Amino acid sequence: MTDTAIEFTGVEKHYGETRAVAGVDFAIARGELVTFLGPSGCGKTTTLRLIAGLELPTAGTILIGGRDVSREPASSRNVGMVFQSYALFPHMSVLDNVAYAPVIRGGDRREAQARAREILAMLGLDGLGARLPSELSGGQQQRVAVARAIVQQPDVLLFDEPLSNVDAKLRRRVRAEIRDLQQRFGLTAVYVTHDQEEALAVSDRIVVMDHGRIAQIGTPHDLYDRPNSRFVADFIGDANLIEGEVAGGTFHAADLALPVSGPDGPALVSVRPERIALKAPDAAPLGTVASASYLGSRMEYVVTTGFGDLLVSAPITAQALTPGAKVGLRLDGAVRTARDGGMTA
Numbered sequence: 351m352t353d354t355a356i357e358f359t360g361v362e363k364h365y366g367e368t369r370a371v372a373g374v375d376f377a378i379a380r381g382e383l384v385t386f387l388g389p390s391g392c393g394k395t396t397t398l399r400l401i402a403g404l405e406l407p408t409a410g411t412i413l414i415g416g417r418d419v420s421r422e423p424a425s426s427r428n429v430g431m432v433f434q435s436y437a438l439f440p441h442m443s444v445l446d447n448v449a450y451a452p453v454i455r456g457g458d459r460r461e462a463q464a465r466a467r468e469i470l471a472m473l474g475l476d477g478l479g480a481r482l483p484s485e486l487s488g489g490q491q492q493r494v495a496v497a498r499a500i501v502q503q504p505d506v507l508l509f510d511e512p513l514s515n516v517d518a519k520l521r522r523r524v525r526a527e528i529r530d531l532q533q534r535f536g537l538t539a540v541y542v543t544h545d546q547e548e549a550l551a552v553s554d555r556i557v558v559m560d561h562g563r564i565a566q567i568g569t570p571h572d573l574y575d576r577p578n579s580r581f582v583a584d585f586i587g588d589a590n591l592i593e594g595e596v597a598g599g600t601f602h603a604a605d606l607a608l609p610v611s612g613p614d615g616p617a618l619v620s621v622r623p624e625r626i627a628l629k630a631p632d633a634a635p636l637g638t639v640a641s642a643s644y645l646g647s648r649m650e651y652v653v654t655t656g657f658g659d660l661l662v663s664a665p666i667t668a669q670a671l672t673p674g675a676k677v678g679l680r681l682d683g684a685v686r687t688a689r690d691g692g693m694t695a
């Protein structure tokens with residue numbers, strides 16, 4: 351038995367001229383939840399479909415549980431899938447929906463139903479087995495879809511944008527439930543979303559994709575605190591990207607000077623809006639408040655400086671700053687980022 355649940359080596363998937371997946375390498379450990387995140391068309395759904403066996407790779411190798419499944423169809427892989435549409439059978443009871451696959455695969459009907467009942471209870475759905483899917487809330491339907499996928503004890507559970515049909519208020523709760531379930535059952539899960547907050551909330555690790563390639567793989571903290579490219583910095587949360595020059599370990603841009611690592615020369619640094627503090631205007635770097643927005647839990651300012659406009663997220667204070675106010679700035683947590691969108695050394 352290997353600790354690696356899924357391994358991609360040099361995987362490509364072409365559709366005619368389109369390279370949906372353009373040479374991808376990664377490994378997912380057993381019990382890990384890994385999210386594929388990226389803008390529309392970056393190749394995340396294709397990657398998920400390659401794991402499921404719904405697509406076969408044009409090149410490269412896919413291992414699941416150490417076994418080469420590159421040329422095997424979905425039916426011979428033990429992979430469960432939860433779709434955004436839930437794909438429940440509308441005319442079947444919840445219990446029959448969950449027991450369906452084991453019965454179809456030749457299992458005993460009573461046994462399958464007993465197992466389905468057990469799983470429904472574990473998911474807090476006991477007593478709902480006799481209902482039709484249409485008689486459940488969106489969140490409950492989502493849990494039935496999960497129950498239906500895990501009843502088969504899959505090696506890997508795949509989630510394709512599972513929350514896109516759940517209304518915004520429920521989304522937080524359901525995503526926490528999915529994460530809780532995955533951890534309780536020790537499931538290996540691969541999750542696709544284009545919502546960066548959802549990815550940060552549920553994942554052990556995130557794979558950010560861009561044009562069929564992996565831009566960065568890391569924990570939510572890694573990606574947020576140490577994005578390795580302009581693309582990742584911009585895609586995960588808000589980032590202030592500042593162009594300047596490094597000389598002797600100090601990054602300079604107009605009246606800004608920050609300690610950074612790496613070689614001398616032109617450089618780009620990224621600073622998160624909540625890592626900028628606004629102070630009295632008595633020392634450089636200085637700025638002028640251009641706009642101030644009250645967002646309930648925090649203030650959001652745009653501050654004009656000699657090195658560009660900065661987005662600043664600040665706690666609510668008794669006296670909010672108003673446009674035109676002169677401020678001093680303190681920038682923390684600056685990271686050097688690749689200037690061309692590629693990787694830093």
Ligand code: ATP
Pocket residue numbers: 365368369370371388389390391392393394395396397544
């Ligand atoms: P979205 O968030 O919009 O679903 P995605 O990141 O999941 O995007 P994919 O669905 O993986 O992106 O698509 C990657 C690229 O491959 C796109 O350019 C898409 O148009 C193309 N593509 C995907 N499936 C096919 C197909 N069956 N035939 C032709 N081109 C395809």
